[in-house]
Amino acid sequence: MPPKQALMQEKKFADISTAATPTRSSEQVxxxxxxxxxxxxxxxxxxxxxxxxxxxxxxxxxxxxxxxxxxxxxxxxxxxxxxxxxxxxxxxxxxxxxxxxxxxxxxxxxxxxxxxxxxxxxxxxxxxxxxxxxxxxxxxxxxxxxxxxxxxIEPDIPDDLGMVGNSASTRRVREDSTRVADLKVPVLIRGETGSGKELVARAIHMRSPRRAGPFISVNLGALPKELAAAELFGARKGAYTGSTQDREGFFRAAHGGTLFLDEVGEAPPEVQVLLLRVLETGEVYPVGGHAPVSVDVRLITATDADLEDRIRQDLFKAPLLHRLAGYEIQVPPxxxxxxxxxxxxxxxxxxxxxxxxxxxxxxxxxxxxxxxxxxxxxxxxxxxxxxxxxxxxxxxxxxxxxSRGLPGLQATPRIEQELDAAxxxxxxxxxxxxxxxxQRPAAAQEPAPSRRKPSDVTDTELLEALRGTAWDIKAAAERLGITRPSLYMLIDRSPSLRTVGDLSTEEITRCFRECKGDLDAMVQRLEVSKRGLQRRIRELGLTES
The missing domain is CATH 2.60.200.20 (Tumour Suppressor Smad4)
Known part of the structure; x- marks a missing residue:
């Protein structure tokens, strides 16, 4: 295979727009x-x-x-x-x-x-x-x-397309949208449901010469099959039961602008035939009408279906896919x-x-x-x-x-379970x-201390346990064989120890500056609970200058 063809096959979509973003040399890929x-x-x-x-x-x-x-x-x-x-x-x-x-x-x-x-x-x-x-x-x-x-290397793509995010795949969608925006070729957007296909279609419209024209969005999957043709191409009065007046149709409503058809894979067979005709001739035949009506419409379609599989099942026409996919954009999940x-x-x-x-x-x-x-x-x-x-x-x-009324965000247990389940x-x-x-052999391991009464813990033991665990309350309580509430009680009663509440604002501020904001160093110097000290620092709004 010639190098040029190989490159085009590797890069799925060719750059066919003269107004596309600047190309990069092979060394810059x-x-x-x-x-x-x-x-x-x-x-x-x-x-x-x-x-x-x-x-x-x-x-x-x-x-x-x-x-x-x-x-x-x-x-x-x-x-x-x-x-x-x-x-x-x-x-x-x-x-x-x-x-x-x-x-x-x-x-x-x-x-x-x-x-x-x-x-x-x-x-x-x-x-x-x-x-x-x-x-x-x-x-x-x-x-x-x-x-x-x-x-x-991040491509220099405008961020004014309304697409939030800077992942590689998001920026690739921006790049593809910019490349094709100024052209009239039909665009087929593929992606899973909820991935933002309509947002991409609107971005293409807003960067196109048609931005001043209408943008009409239609979900084909939501149209009644018996009325889909009339809704899209219009209908003459009396063309079907209940038709009491002429219907303009979405194609004529989008004249001079862009028509976005979502779930195009759900189009009924008769609608597929009419779509193929309008793409080939630029004309629509209203239902019940005998003369074609010319329309100037940029068609953008989207689907989450496997159109190739639907073609194999005779549910979708291959020539229509070729017409719709003048340029394809894949929206990532x-x-x-x-x-x-x-x-x-x-x-x-x-x-x-x-x-x-x-x-x-x-x-x-x-x-x-x-x-x-x-x-x-x-x-x-x-x-x-x-x-x-x-x-x-x-x-x-x-x-x-x-989370209204709460100081921060809080997910309910149901939401947490939903997130964890998938x-x-x-x-x-x-x-x-x-x-x-x-690690020492199992036989030489010290047995975990059995549960003790807080009254059995001496003040010296308390101080040694706190210093030996760098004032980690949980670890100190486990070393002493008491509960954390009991440890807090002993600290409050100890004549040798202070709590964070005993520290003055000046002492905390001075220590913060001398330790350059290192929380571990502050805990060692002040000999107080790390979590409690962290909370006081936040309350005082201390930040290292």
Missing amino acids: SRPVPALTIVSHPTPHRAGERLLLGSLSSGGSVSVSRVGPDFVRPGGPLGMPLADTFLSRKPLVFERTETGGIRLRVEEGGTQVRVVHEPLVGAREFSAEELAAGIPLVLAERIVLLLHLAPS LRDRRDDIGVLFHHFAREELAALGEAHRLDSASQSEPWLPPALAVRMVRFSWPGNVRQLRNLTRQIVIG ASPIPKRSIPLASPAP
């Missing part, structure tokens, strides 16, 4: 590289920002901490680091493995990381298959990143563009809050608890989304309305490449 995309962040508008890990392909490594490197919105000129004070300055280190995967190392004392529900200890390797599927990483229970593959889920959710949430008159809830959220809770963000990223973007929008509306498999368990401490 984008290749997929590992990337990190923000799904949830304490500053909501940062959802969708991305960090490309392209240097891993050359054998290097990438270190990510709260101070760098910058995450940038695709197509944007400037970015900024994660910049959350609850993340450690000690970086997460990403490296390439010999098998083409990614190794993530967490330094001791660094930011806590979860892979879905599993805490990451030491290091973990992700296979190429896992990268292709996308892996949610939760940092310090505040930021959710998606580790996935993204194009190394939401599960194939998981890096768009965070920005889509925030977009829909903003629309719902604006309708409720509560947009300030999203605009004012910053440096506090993440507005989109990490657990909910992970559930959404892992969900299979059979209803695609339409389902995400509906779910967003339910969550926003169900989730992708949890990634494999971590590979502990750097275990914190060697």
Whole structure:
């Protein structure tokens, strides 16, 4: 096969528009590289920002901490680091493995990381298959990143098409829409139900020379079969029972503009014949009429059906498919563009809050608890989304309305169960490449302490347990063999210990500055509960300058 033909076959759709986006040389063709995309962040508008890990392909490594490197919105000129004070300055280190995967190392004392529900200890390797599927990483229970593959070169495509998202597949749809927008050729849009096919059709219309003309949207699946021809092509008075006046028809209503026919695979046989004729001649025959009527219409059709299979079953005419598919655009399902889920959710949430008159809830959220809770963000990223973007929008509306009057978003148990029921498999368990401490044989393991009475715990034991667990309340309670409520009670009664409530604003502020916002260092110095101290820092609005 000649090289040119091979290239055209590999690239499914040829660029036939003289007004298309600039072509790139073979050296500039984008290749997929590992990337990190923000799904949830304490500053909501940062959802969708991305960090490309392209240097891993050359054998290097990438270190990510709260101070760098910058995450940038695709197509944007400037970015900024994660910049959350609850993340450690000690970086997460990403490296390439010999098998083409990614190794993530967490330094001791660094930011806590979860892979879905599993805490990451030491290091973990992700296979190429896992990268292709996308892996949610939760940092310090505040930021959710998606580790996935993204194009190394982003095409310079206008973002004014009304399509939300910056995944590779979304940008590919933008590119295809821009290429064909100024032409009159028919366009066939394929994609699953709820994936946004009509949005693509409207984007093509709005960037075409016909933008000032009408855009008529018709769902063929919703038209009664016996009336479909009359609805599309018009009808003369008396052409059928109940026809008391002339009917214009959708084709003539769209004259000078665009007609969008959704679910074209459901068109009855007689309608298919008439569609083929209007595509060939530019004329329609109204039902009951004897003279053709010329129409100037750009036809865009869409389907979620396998038209080739319907042709094999004699349910769809092959010549009609060839006519409709002057140019094809494939709209991806939401599960194939998981890096768009965070920005889509925030977009829909903003629309719902604006309708409720509560947009300030999203605009004012910053440096506090993440507005989109990490657990909910992970559930959404892992969900299979059979209803695609339409389902995400509906779910967003339910969550926003169900959270009215609450300080943050909260999904109901039913929604959580729905998301968990159709989730992708949890990634494999971590590979502990750097275990914190060697495990002793089972016979030498210390038995777990039996349950004790709080009154049996001395003040010295209490202090040693808290210091030995870096003031981790749960771990200290387990070491002492008491419950956490009992531990809190002992701390309150201890003459040697303080609680967060005993600390003055000046003491916390001074310690925050001296420790440069390192929460672990502050806990060691002040000897108070980490969670309680974290809460006070948020209340005081302390951020590292």
